[in-house]
Amino acid sequence: MKEVMTEIRNLLLLNDKVPIRLITKPYCKKCMNPVGEDVNLCNSCTEFPHPKISDWFFNRIVTLGIYKTYENKDYNNIPLNINSRMILRLKGTVQKNKDILGELFADGLFKLTNKYPFLLGDFTYLLIPPKDNPSEENQCKYFLNPFIDKLRQQGFNIENISAKLKRNKSIGKNKGKSLDDRFEDVRGVHTLNEINLQRKNVLILDDVVTSKSTIWDISRELKEKNAGEINVLTLGRNLLSINNNMEEDVSSNLNFYELTTYFSNLDNILESKNIEKVKIKESEIADTRIGCKTDKYNIEIDFENLILEHNCDDFLRRRYKNKSFCKHISKLFLYIKEQNGEDFAREKLYSIYKKLLYWNFSYK
Numbered sequence: 273m274k275e276v277m278t279e280i281r282n283l284l285l286l287n288d289k290v291p292i293r294l295i296t297k298p299y300c301k302k303c304m305n306p307v308g309e310d311v312n313l314c315n316s317c318t319e320f321p322h323p324k325i326s327d328w329f330f331n332r333i334v335t336l337g338i339y340k341t342y343e344n345k346d347y348n349n350i351p352l353n354i355n356s357r358m359i360l361r362l363k364g365t366v367q368k369n370k371d372i373l374g375e376l377f378a379d380g381l382f383k384l385t386n387k388y389p390f391l392l393g394d395f396t397y398l399l400i401p402p403k404d405n406p407s408e409e410n411q412c413k414y415f416l417n418p419f420i421d422k423l424r425q426q427g428f429n430i431e432n433i434s435a436k437l438k439r440n441k442s443i444g445k446n447k448g449k450s451l452d453d454r455f456e457d458v459r460g461v462h463t464l465n466e467i468n469l470q471r472k473n474v475l476i477l478d479d480v481v482t483s484k485s486t487i488w489d490i491s492r493e494l495k496e497k498n499a500g501e502i503n504v505l506t507l508g509r510n511l512l513s514i515n516n517n518m519e520e521d522v523s524s525n526l527n528f529y530e531l532t533t534y535f536s537n538l539d540n541i542l543e544s545k546n547i548e549k550v551k552i553k554e555s556e557i558a559d560t561r562i563g564c565k566t567d568k569y570n571i572e573i574d575f576e577n578l579i580l581e582h583n584c585d586d587f588l589r590r591r592y593k594n595k596s597f598c599k600h601i602s603k604l605f606l607y608i609k610e611q612n613g614e615d616f617a618r619e620k621l622y623s624i625y626k627k628l629l630y631w632n633f634s635y636k
Contacts, residue, residue: 284336284383286376289541291530292337292355293523295509303333303484304509316484322455328484329491330476330502334388336380339480339508342518344629348594352521354534357596359479359508361537362411372542374414377507381415381477382422384505391503392428393473399434400477401486402462404442412479415507419477436465437490446482454485462493471500482510518629528614531621532605535597543599550603557612562620564607566600572636575623581636592633 282294300307300314307314320326339356341349351357362373385391398420400412416434423430443457474494476487481504491502532540540547555564562573572581580601587598597605609617624631 284380286380290354290358290376290538291533292380293353294337295335301332302328303481304335306511322452324459325455325488328488329495330487330504332388332390333481333484333487333504333506333509334384334391335481335506335509336377336384337508339510340521342516342629344595347592347633350518350595350628352518353523354530354538355508357534357537360594362414362479362507369542370411370414375418377415378418378422381419381505381507385423390501391475391505392423393501395429395431395472397431397433397469397472397474397499398477399432399437399474399490401490402434402437402439404439404444412477416477433464433467436467437493438463438465446485451483451485454483455488458485458489460489460492462490464493464497467497469494469497469499471498474499474502476502476504478504478506480508480510481506519626522626526622526625528609528618528621531618531625532602534625535605535621536599536602537591537594537596539597539599540602547599547602547606550600552604552607555604555607555611557608562604562608564604566603569600571601571604573620573624575620578627578631580624580631580633582633583636588635592635595628595631595633 282296284292284294286292295304298307298309298311299305300317301312302317303314305314305316317328320328337355338353339359340352341356341360342352344350349360351360358373358376361369362377364370398416400410400416403410416432420430420432439461440463441461443461446454449457476490478487481487487504491499494502526534536543536547550566553565553567556562560574560576562571562575564571569582569584572579574580582592582598582601584598584600587601590596591598605617605621608620
């Protein structure tokens, strides 16, 4: 894994295993929106997106990476990158996965506090945004607690005040709302109870930041309660201004390990023993077509017509709808790497990744 770190800039390894691409420059120095060369702040940070907003109240947003998904007919939303797959998986229902992902994300966030020391002062309050419905599970808790543990082990003086922050009304889902509506709906809904922050720093943790409306209103309330500098640390930055064309958005220099991590939905790391157990019985590997048989199942990949067919139950239940690989397909590409070399295997994976929205994954 050290080779990966030296070969690729702007790559962060979570627990020295999971590769996450940091957002590359140029980006807004306040909110990490993409900007042109020699531009420090994006338009939304200089020309406020709502006429009643005159101050963002927070200092900066720092994020692990881009979060982006694409709507695709007959499939679930397709994630752009490993970070997006992890965030989507954190929202799933498997408790074991949530705990593991929480630890991985906490490691990444902790590394960002080392990279950006201004995020933490001598004493820092820390909180996560509340949910609309108090009974709704807050996914942020899975990385909040291990993140706090890491900070305290390093001697940071941290107090979690998440329980003191409340929403006094529901704002509903933001998806589909205009930017004006997002800010109008969230205005004044957050209340911080029973505390005077006494000019101490506050760090807001969140999973994904999109319009900045929620953190704006939380920051407004924090300032009213006498907060010092407010910073925001997130898993993902949903960049509304980048293309909605995945083919144009994908990174061009992903290596074989990153691509297998993306397609296996981290199973090459979290479930590697299950992949190792798969036996490839027969195979036909060519430039335009790859086929193989395992103990019970078949895999057919047609690179000319962009079709991937497979017939295991896991592929049917959990994989093909979000265009990820089960253990059999993951093992096939490891086998291709052994038989035909890493460059060939990487090129085949990348050709699927680049045009993923056009590929037909089917159970057959």
